[in-house]
Amino acid sequence: MAFATALAAAPPAHAASITATVKAKVIKPLSLKSISNFDLGTIILSQGTWSGAVVRLTRTGTFTCPAQATCTGARTVAGYNISGSNGERAIIRAPNVILTNQANASKKLTLVPDAPASVTFTNSGSKGIDFPVGGSITIDSTTAGGTYVGTFNVTAEYQ
Numbered sequence: 001m002a003f004a005t006a007l008a009a010a011p012p013a014h015a016a017s018i019t020a021t022v023k024a025k026v027i028k029p030l031s032l033k034s035i036s037n038f039d040l041g042t043i044i045l046s047q048g049t050w051s052g053a054v055v056r057l058t059r060t061g062t063f064t065c066p067a068q069a070t071c072t073g074a075r076t077v078a079g080y081n082i083s084g085s086n087g088e089r090a091i092i093r094a095p096n097v098i099l100t101n102q103a104n105a106s107k108k109l110t111l112v113p114d115a116p117a118s119v120t121f122t123n124s125g126s127k128g129i130d131f132p133v134g135g136s137i138t139i140d141s142t143t144a145g146g147t148y149v150g151t152f153n154v155t156a157e158y159q
Helices: 002-009
Strands: 031-036 042-045 053-057 069-072 078-083 089-093 097-101 108-114 118-120 129-139 155-158
Antiparallel strands (some): 031 078, 053 129, 108 129
């Protein structure tokens, strides 16, 4: 017993210590809001048999109507506002949108979004950054008439 006590009280023969820096970065949560809806206007199909005609409204507002159609009415890109921490970057994801014909739910179109790949925050203010999302649909001479409606599922995450 005396031997065990002597070992416990003896200082370590070769003690060493080292320090390491501890760091934690805290950032504000992302906030993403819809501020305007997407609208391609009215598309009037031309007669004849044709396919693969693309109607496009880019996120910068450039509109393209194919020769196989006449396009009228107001067109608007979707608008979003995102806020986050200064200096951080957020990845934007906007998957394809299935548009359903409101008169016949079996008729669908696919909208391929045109969204920015990312945004970088230049301040942490509550104003945030506005960004547009455009898109395109492909139509053909057999596309059913009617109003097609769908929902964007835009998401954002810090990179």
